[in-house]
Amino acid sequence: MPHPQLKTGSLQARSSFRIAATTAAVLLVTLSPGGARAFEFDTGNPDLSLRWDNTLRYNYANRVEARDQKIGNTVIADEGTYSFDRGQTVANRLDVLSELDLTYMKRYGMRVSAAGWYDNAYGPDSRTNPFLPFRNIPSYVNKKYSNYTERYYRGPSGEWLDAFVFGGVDIGEVPVNAKLGSHSLYWGESLFLAGNLNGIAYAQNPLDLQKGFATPGVEAKELFRPLNQLSMQAQVTDTVSVAAQYMLEWEAFRYPEGGTYLGPVDFAFNGPDRQFLSQPLGFAQRGAPSEPKQRGQEGGLSTRWSPEWLDGTMGLYYRKFSDKLPQTFLTRVGPGISRYNLIYADDIDLYGVSLAKNIGGISFGSELSYRHNTPLNSTVLGIAPGLPAQGDTKGPRGDTYHGLVNAVGVVPKTALFDTASWAAELVWASWGKVRSGQNLFFAEGFAPCIGKDKWEGCTTKNYIGAGLSFTPSWFQVWPGIDLSAPLTYAVGLSGNAPTVFGGNQGNGNYSVGLGVDVRQKYRFDLKYIDYVGDYKDNGFAVTAQNGFTTLLKDRGFLSLTFKTTF
Template sequence: MLQLNTQAASFAARPSFRLAATAFAALLATLSSNARAFEIDTGNPDVEIRWDNTVRYNYANRVESRDPKIGNSAVSDEGTYSFDRGQTVASRLDLLSEFDITYQKRFGARVSAAGWADGAYGANSHSNPYPPLSQIPSYINHQYSDYIDRYYRGPSGEWLDAFVFGGADIGSVPVNAKLGRHSIYWGESLFLGGNLNGIAYAQNPLDLQKGFATPGVEAKELFRPLNQLSAQAQVTQDLSIAGQYMLEWDSFRYPEGGTYLGPVDFAFNGPDRQFISNQLGFAQRGNPSEPKQRGEGGLAARWSPEWLDGTMGFYWRNFADKLPQTFLTQVGRNISRYNLIYADNIDMYGVSLAKNIGGISFGSELSYRHNTPLNSTVLGIAPGLPAPGDTKGPRGDTYHGLINAVGVIPKTPLFDTATWAVELTWAQWAKVTSGANLFYAEGFAACVGKDKWDGCTTKNYFGSGMSFTPTWFQVWPGVDLSMPLTYAVGLSGNAPTVFGGNQGNGNYSVGLGVDVRQKYRFDLKYIDYLGSYRSANGFAVTSQNGFTTLLKDRGFVSLTFKTTF
């Protein structure tokens, strides 16, 4: 892929969009008397109806200067030029509405929906203002696509959960089932890095747009529900079994190219194209190659014998990937095309152990993936679209493991209490079964003359994630104060799967949280990203170890208000 270089330059800041202070004050006033869940009295003790609404406003401002080498690259200039230092990068209002009805606590239904609008985004994308980069934007005529208008600018919304559930005893075995759009999460992983290397990988599509904006968030907060049938049976006091059958497939949601947290300009579903070279011109983004909607499934067993004083889990899943390989499927002057390719028929076998030792909750996993897509040469040439669910890119077998711990620190002279969590992850590629010519790994053709600092996969990868939150109660009447701290980084090597992790690649956040009367939550955070790149010519990034390295100049401060009523 050709990287173009220009001299670093700045340009006049354009107006930023902000939620008016009067409107925000009105919002607070409106919610002040209603900041609790709405429970409907049915007059029937067997029927419970609950309607929760969560309002969240987030304001964010870029405080870190642009890295000229990132801004001088043809594949990363639009993200860093989307906003200047000092500009508003988010002025987003979100509404989450949740409706639950239960009968005798065994039957019921749940529906939830989300809506949003972000005044920080206008209709136009922005790129390096100097030729040639100013003339080759990934959005035609510097106009954001309809996809960006919907999922960033808004106002827009979507349905989330929509399912029915029920329970019955089959003989002496209680069985519970759900049908419809919901999320299932197996295994013991905590953070995003753990999920991407865990038993629950691709069990639900994740909202990485949210994940990139909120480092340290637990993986379960990123789930996007899918239509499916799931069931669980308590076979004995010590043994439960569970299963799921998917009726819908969807990909992860990504930070899109040309937006503030979009690492590369051509990815994923928003941008129109990518400039390849003077000889070939642009490659247009084609429709993704997706697997069939139905057919994913899995089985799980959880065993808690008294002698173990813990819980072991055993898992099998057959699933379709929800992260893509990205290839040029057609090459020629002004006719080139690239597509996101999603492969299916991946088998995962896993085992987990959860145990409490000395008041600390430990979790661990070990899993094996067969026929899984591997890291590939991005925009590598793989002519022709494969059949749905197939890929011409590399596939193979990988091992994954993790161990984590969660604990609470009691009162000390420094704080009233503190919660902490730490997670270590591991991945290893075992063998390559197809597409070895496109496997982006040390010792393979795609990485000749390159090493891990160019992003090449290594035999083993180790990563980490951690959080620490001290809390002070009643610093003022009705007010609790907390200081959430998060840090995640690749410790050694590069993972064999997409977004699995890269050495030195990571993020961190430092924040202050204020809970007022347990009704209103205010969070002030600084968020930034870590990584390393190479600049062979001294003007622009020519290679990087992990795409999120290209966010290392995107440090920002965010202020968030949230309440539920």
């Protein structure tokens, strides 16, 4: 379930611009040269520390790529590309993150964090293709954004993030540490978003895909959203540690919502009200999602082993979890009346092994994992009337295999730059046994893909994808000013993955940027961000695409971000 808003009435108010502007003014006064970078409270006890950090981020973005009219003429995708025209502001957003940490004897304590945001680029109205029939079939009733989309895109709004206590005891000579409350864990070795979606940490916590789509190349761990849970870790010996996790809450991924600038399809996910099907079928209304139980469904165990002879760390993992990405069901509930629901499967088992090792100054990571009874790719499904029981998806489910290898390194000073950091990750996925819903598995050789191929999204036996980042840096270009030029690229190299958002051939994104650090306190980033992909068309509209994010290929935008912590 979504975290509660920090406030209610004022967060929904139409005077939100004035509120955000006042907040920004107060914060900028705080950031005057005499301001401190963080609040360190004098508790009067050397064993007790209290720290309060606040991060202010302002983002301005402008659409610089012209609309692809074939995407704009596609009934499931017109609203995203028509939400803003070329040259319009697609983000005018202020974010504030506040973090409070209390620590006693460096072993016990608590942490609380909260976030707030406001984006003046979004108003209350959605937009569609102005020509018939599109203008009369919006996914938002009366072309008004739903309360959900209004909250998470325009605001002003906020939410609690971390809220946990931690502590430890020694059992004999074994130190045991635990956390209880809302926090996140990240197991395995994956680096980028595609690695996470095919890795051991998949669905360990929900990801903020809304943020991930807007910032290609961001590390996967930065996208993790905390959930209520109990986690423990014990250092059994000098070379062996064990960890456990028990979830007390379930929450789906946060998605780029339909009808917003980076929403690839109009009907997905939790924001839109409906989707037009065809005449005479009319609209399918969005129904309530079928979600797993909040607790008792998820947990995991891991062990990490670092013997001297290995000169690295090996990990073994087992997790039982509920999916946080949905399958979509279309249900005929009466003559001319349809409904679609998001169904989240439970009772998935994951087994994994990882290895991390430094070789020649380069940090290597690798994983292999197996998912039992996981949801497989499907089209929007037609089923009998009635919503499936919690976690009981009647779509295709089966076994999948996943692997990745990555490397992180640093390039020393050259004639071109002072230093450079780089990272690369290669991911692989394959499907094994299809355990149920074979007639709905959207894969080559199965009924839904008869007469179709991988360029229309059909799953192939194997998938390979890659992610790259390279960031050269120049220090003290001017007194107190460092420069960097981050570059990222992610793309599917071969085939289509068997799971939702697992990856598609030719589908990806890239960013080119320039970063400025001022006195290591103020950060400015200018980036161009765009998407790539392949689709088929009839000369007027898209008829099929290899991955839904292909429908973002006309959404190139220029983004300027300012960030500081105080």
